[in-house]
Amino acid sequence: MTRRRLYLRAGLYAEGPSDYDFLLPLLDRLLSSLALSLFPGACDVEDSLGIDAPHAARGERAGRISAAIADRWAECTLFVIHADGAGDPRSARQSCVDPGIDAARCASPNVVAVPCVPVRETEAWMLVDVEIFRTLLGSGAQPSLPAEPEREADPKLTLGRLLKEGGMRRKPECLYRLFGEEVNLAALRTLPAFRIFETELVEAIRAVARAQGWPG
Template sequence: MIYLRAGLFAEGPSDYQFLCPLLDRLIDTLAASLFAGGYELGATMGIDAPQGMSGGRAEKIAAAVAEHAELCELFVIHEDGGGDHEAARRTCIDPGLAAARAAQTGRDVIGVACIPVREIEAWMLADPEPFRTVLGKSATPSLPQDPERETDPKATLRRILKEGGARRTESIHAIFGERVGVDALRSLPAFQRFENELSDALQKVATVQRRRP
């Protein structure tokens, strides 16, 4: 039996609201194909460094991992890409995971980079179905053909919701995280990259657990 629980280190509250339920669904989908039902899934945990801690992002990632190392089998580190995936990974995520691994000697720290091209809201623009939950079943939101080309996905999301008559445009990230279609997300290259890396990480988790006495 493979036990799976992810710890998510994200940029802000709305990112946690969207990504935690999405990760639960995505990990379950991947694990079902990888482990033929022989797995148990724990709910994704939002993790952070201790409040008031000094240091940069790498130190905070390492501290968050250390605090939750006994509770999570893998760690997902979210960073908005700002239009440059490689730079976001090189300057933000890789140093954080390297610091976490250096601090956790004798333990396998399995990490995954979650980097939307600009902002996570681009992933919320990939599927009309969650909009119908918010705006009504007959809603026909005009979504961009290529959400990852949006220079300001947050503004695009707010505009579509406002035009559709939404009474609120904040605090809806959890609804989208619970309902956005994985197949729709797979049309986005950044999500494809994330899903492939997550799949590899789950197999590493399984390898680590199977070799334990």
């Protein structure tokens, strides 16, 4: 008898190219880690897809999110909708994420979607792990990472400054994928906004499992 396996593939709708560069590999790692803990040995996780509204889809952000989900509905089992919090993540979620998810669910009530809303910008999530900076700048590098990255007024500026001070000549955006591939998940879990995201991602995985016939 073939053992049942959970299938996961996320579609990521993000604000810009650099957000996809960072969040796609991070999402792959996070989904694999969570799936392994929830369904050990019984889960297949495919690489996440960057999604966007088809070229013909125009209008407000909510409509574009809904169109992007509809366009990749057959390929993905859950969707992650990113928006920078700009200092007020609750408001950003309500105005930039929830309407799009609601619009998608009007068309397909079974859509499983998760908001991903850093307090300000995703760059704050790159400021939690000194080891990545040592990989990039040398093992002796001692960058002064902020104690509370999500309180940084301009985390993108802080990231660029730390890399420049360490002698990095490449543009920070060229390194975002590496940060997504290597940033320590335990360090990320010290950030409140990331913990919210991870908690909701766990619930999304469970919702996908129920839709695929798993109990509970």
